[in-house]
Amino acid sequence: MISSNDFRTGTTIEIDGAVWRVVEFLHVKPGKGSAFVRTKLKNAKTGNVVEKTFRAGETVPQAVLEKSTLQYTYKDADDFVFMDMESYEEARLNAATIGDRVKYLKEGMEATVITWNSQVIEVELPNSVVLEVIETDPGVKGDTATGGTKPAKVETGAQVMVPLFISVGERIKIDTRNDSYLGRE
Template identity: 80%
Template sequence: MISSNDFRTGVTIDLDGSVWRVVEFLHVKPGKGSAFVRTKLKNVQSGNVVERTFRAGETVPQAVLEKRTMQHTYREGDELVFMDMETYEEMRLTPEQVGDRVKYLKEEMEINIVTWGTRVLEVELPNSVVLKITDTDPGVKGDTATGGTKPAIVETGAQVMVPLFISIGEKIKIDTRTDSYLGREN
């Protein structure tokens, strides 16, 4: 249990059978009446954001999340197989559980899996990945870094907008949070 007086940004609580993360909080002590805590909570599973007010000192169950470093080892049918880097246990997840960033997942990539009890809440990929370009329109003489962008397909099948001078076979760095090109990689 955690008191509403102890709310801080990033604290996770269990409300109505779901995990909520405190995004914003404000302790309010009005001149008349009792103090309260006004919060903005984000549902970890669905991403919904709600505002909720708690009485000062009100206790709510704290959601204890476990973060484990795992390595994507291989794909078997519709499942992705991950290996715990400490215990060598395997965990199987579907692409839906991983989310839309599954398009940047390649074998032997280390990721963090956040669980609550037995339920997988989040799969955290690195903020940037280095991938090889497998298909894009050829570069033409005169294409510059400030000229524009074109679509390119990387080795995992994801499509990224890259500068006109990038060609097939080059390795590029991609920001997985914004799906944007960060630069060439040697």
């Protein structure tokens, strides 16, 4: 149990059988009446955001999340198979569980899998990945870094906007959080 006075950004709590992460909190002490804590909560599984008010000192169950680093090994039909490198146990996750970051999964890549009550809540990929460009328009002499961008398809199938001078076969670094080009590798 955790007191509403102890809420911090990132704290995970359990409400109505679901895990919620505190996005914002504000301790309000009005001149008249009792103090309260106004929060903005994000559902860890669905991503929905709600605003909820708690009485000051009210206790709620704290959700204990377990983080484990698993390695992506291969795709089997609709499932993505991850392996725990310590126990060599396999975990099968579907694309819906992984989310839109599935487009950056590459064999051998390590990901952080967050579970709650033996249920996968979230899969976190590294903030940046290095992938090879397999399809893009050819670069032309005179293309510069500040000239503009063009679409490029990388080895995992993801499409990223890259500078005009990037050509097929080059390895580029991509930010997985906002799908942006970071540089050549």
